[in-house]
Amino acid sequence: MFAFVDASDAFHQRAVALLTGFPGPLLIPSLVVGEAGFLIGSRLGSRTEALFLADLAGSDLTVIDAPLDEWVRIGELAARYADLPLGTVDASVVAAAERLGVTAVATTDRRHFSVVRPSHTPAFELPLLE
Secondary structure (H helix, E strand, O other), X not given: OHHHHOOOOOOHHHHHHHHHHOOOOEEEEXXXXXXXXXXXXXXXXXXXXXXXXXXXXXXXXXXXXXXXXXXXXXXXHHHHOOOOOOHHHHHHHHHHHHHHOOOEOOOOOHHHHOOOOOOOOOOOEOOOOO
């Protein structure tokens, strides 16, 4: 999300192409929105953060929340990959992907998402990094 907003980010053009041209539903865990909002606000300013949130409301992205029972899986993933560390936000992405059967994750985070082995697929497809 940060790369999509920040035109100077190395992944900006790929993020724009992916997020504007992806044919299927675009799902974003609510924790990712919070993290992206924080990064955008702290690095690009509160006005840009506010514009990001307003744009999100009118976009084709669907913000999804973790059901209560998924928090156990998020904790398991954070503990299993503590040496990375994976962290809560990235673990929420993995858990949501497992629940929904999603195999592609739009991320610039090769360090985490190329190492994690989700329960439903041997590895994630990482279209922004390919």
